[in-house]
Amino acid sequence: MASPPPTISTQIVRHIRDCLELAGVPSAKLLDQYGIAPDEVDNRDHAVPLAAYVRFFEAAAETSGNQHFGMHAARLMGADGLGPLSFLFLSAPSLGQAFQTFTEHLDALQESTFNAFVIDNKTSHFSYSIRDDVLTPRRQDSEYSIGVMYNLTRRYLGGQTAPVEVHFEHERVGALSWYESYFDCPVYFEQSQNRLYLSVDLLNRGSTALSTELFPIIAGHLKARMHGHSHSLTTVERVSDILISNAPDNLPSLELVAKSLSCSRATLMRRLNAEGERFGNLVTERRIGHARQLLTSSNRSIADIALACGYAEAASFTRSFQKQLGLAPAKWRKINSKLTSARRTAASRPTS
Incomplete structure (x- = not known):
């Protein structure tokens, strides 16, 4: 029996829809065009096919006329933008643990996604990509996802940071200066991974955003939420x-x-x-x-x-x-x- 197609939580889709509406573009017809029922997007317990989300995201950028739609959407995301996953990150005892637990629980929101957090000698990096290479183009999702992690990091540290560098797997669209102004660091394109590089000196810093007392409560909630649909990797x-x-x-x-x-x-x-x-x-x-x-x-x-x-x-x-x-x-x-x-x-x- 074939496995069901991977899905993504409407928590993420809803924010992209709201950003499209904010740009003055009605979203219902576009959602329907990509097989997403408009009335289901507001249901927090629903999920939509990952492929439909990726194509809707690309179409939203085209329809709005904003080539950097994904990164603007990342900047507009509030502290609750990823639901409990945002609060898990922002309440972690250290930035390093925030990234580590985020990568362990992302499947609660988005399936068939590779993400990892690696610590080297002087830098660390968060990697993100959709595993299915058939889903192209996917520039908006890639830029949105790295943008979200950058903004979560800044919120965690109270805005007192800049990445070492940022990598994207796709070709650059628009001015390099725009990207480097957004991330306040060098940005490289046509790389093997979408990555956010940070100095290891930041990883022991604590949160300025939320109390760490929330962390075990949220972690327990996400663990229970993942129980039953998560599986050991083959x-x-x-x-x-x-x-x-x-x-x-x-x-x-x-x-x-x-x-x-x-x-x-x-x-x-x-x-x-x-x-x-x-x-x-x-x-x-x-x-x-x-x-x-x-x-x-x-x-x-x-x-x-x-x-x-x-x-x-x-x-x-x-x-x-x-x-x-x-x-x-x-x-x-x-x-x-x-x-x-x-x-x-x-x-x-x-x-x-």
Whole structure:
């Protein structure tokens, strides 16, 4: 039996809808166009398909004429914008714990999403991406999500911070100065992940926003809310997450992945085989998935994309891509560019 499609809470969809209405654009017809029942968006206990949300978000930006709609929506999000997840973050005993618990509970609001918080020697980073590479373009969601984490961090610290740098997986749209003014730091595009980098010196600071006494209460509520629909990650999912967290042109070997999972190379191969998968296939999926992102969200040449995805030359990339998707990269890009253009045209039609 096929798994149901991943969903996202109406808590998030409602804020995007409200921002669209605030921009003077009626939302009901646009929501309905993407299969979201307008009257269900106000129900806090409902969820909508993740794919519908992503497409609605892109259409909202097009219809409003605001190319930075997602980042404006992030800036307008209140302290309750993510419901209990916002309060969990803002009441955590330290900023480091705020990020760590946020990543552990995001599934309560949004499924099929990779997010991680990693601490290095001098910097830490929060990573975010939607696992399904078919969902493109998704620039608005990516910029909104990183923008939300940036604004939550500022609210937690009382506005006394700036990131070290910000990364986005898509191509830049608009002036670089606009992004760098928004985040008050260098911003880089066409990266392997959407990431917010922070100095480790900030991680031990406490909240200026909410009492830490709320933290265990909210954590308990979210744990109970997740009970029943959360599940232990399969070996395939755990390996995929390790690959997602690394750049496609510098993926870890089978031996390194096995070590990070505290098992031997042979054990990892056996576990993957028991789930009907091979390590090489997961590596290819990671590389081709990133290629799809670059093909739809950038104007980079096929040769450049091949190198960015870990292929030594364009010919081997083309063969691998065609084997996976049945089309050469150039033809796939052309077809999907037409589909994206058609969606934008439909979204830009007047709503009444």
